[in-house]
Amino acid sequence: MSKTAHVAVIGLGYMGLPMAALLAQNGLKVTGVDIDADKVASLKTGAVPFDEPGLGEVLESAIKSGNLTFVTKVPKADFFIVAVPTPFVISTRTSDLSYVRSATKSIAPLLEKGNIVILESTVPPATCTNVMVPIFEEIAHLENTKDFHVVHCPERAFPGNTMKEIVFNDRMVGADNVEAGEKVVKLYESFVQGSIYLTNSATAEMVKLMENTYRDVNIALANEFAKIAEENDVNIWEAISLANKHPRVNVHLPGPGVGGHCIAIDPWFLTETSERASLIRAARHINDDMPMHVVRLTTSLMPKGSKRVTLLGVAYKPDVDDARETPATHIMELFRQRGFDARAHDFHVKHTDFELHELDEALADADALILVTHHALYKDLDPRRIAKLVRNRLLIDTRNHLDHKKWAEAGFTIKVLGNGRAS
Secondary structure (H helix, E strand, C coil): CCCCCEEEEECCCCCHHHHHHHHHHCCCEEEEECCCHHHHHHHHCCCCCCCCCCHHHHHHHHHHCCCEEEECCCCCCCEEEECCCCCEECCCCEECCHHHHHHHHHHHHHCCCCCEEEECCCCCCCHHHHHHHHHHHHHCCCCCHHHCEEEECCCCCCCCCHHHHHHHCCEEEEECCHHHHHHHHHHHCCCCCCCEEEECHHHHHHHHHHHHHHHHHHHHHHHHHHHHHHCCCCEHHHHHHHHCCCCCCCCCCCCCCCCCCCCCCHHHHHHCCCCCCHHHHHHHHHHHCHHHHHHHHHHHHCCCCCCEEEEECCCCCCCCCCCCCCHHHHHHHHHHHCCCEEEEECCCCCCCCCCCCCHHHHHCCCCEEEECCCCHHHHHCCHHHHHCCCCCCEEEECCCCCCHHHHHHCCCEEEECCECCCC
């Protein structure tokens, strides 16, 4: 890949910004584009808008090299990488492709012969051919619609470990034109050390959705196992550990629900385009019901007259500040609908759809504590000190994360999600 190639990365979120920084650090001229003017101004100073280990150093290096700049309007480029959100519409259980359409429309007038548009956003099948290409054909100032190419290269990284996974994970390049696909492979080889596989766009779209759907279905199975275990004298955490001793078994772990902008969302992108996805729909319903199960489990154990519950952790996964699609939101809403004073604390998350409290304020006069997110720091809490702050000593551990012996010694009644054994 020629170091003179110009890359425009549109969307500077959890994946777009690391991508822009890594390309620039490895010698490409990169323009990062975002419609948020405040974010762009902040990025120009080197400030990182979210918590991602290692990103700050790479971003600083890329900016100092002069290879990375930030703007609010899409410039002309050789490669356009689209890394915008694809939100989920709860009411219809379908994808919102408005950001993809908007990015496509902003690129279209700038397209020149030989340009390649790379979609990194996770999308339903056939989005490249049925959504993006028609817009380009209508707006682009090109005599031949074959003069440009749309390629799908879905991200495969885990928030909190993005800077490693975006480099070392294997990648797919979904291109309906082999020559364009090979150019994109060379572009990604500038920083990707994993293997890069070339396929067509529809297969790449499908594979990304399959990966997260596999995990969602497996988690749903674990959650159903947990509910059955609660009806019997079974500790599901022990049972899963033993079942996974089998060389061909890999049961995931249960929990209070599925969050994040991948596993909780991507399966619906398959169901919106197919009438045959009955297992996928069933898994989604099981996982979406887990917040209600947590509420029912908690209220069944709370003393009569209880008024306050405290959620410990609202991030969708441990030790990150990402609360997208977190089950904590649904748990909070369900408690408040039932008239409870529901409060929440998180060591990492700064912004959510509801107010977060400092730890002691969140714990004060609580009738039940619910461990929702298994942040490492919650293991360091002193239950003896907490016992003096709460009104009733009831702990619901939805992640089997805490030292239950230590909490029991402090006088807490402990219920672990999926443990049907008598305390």
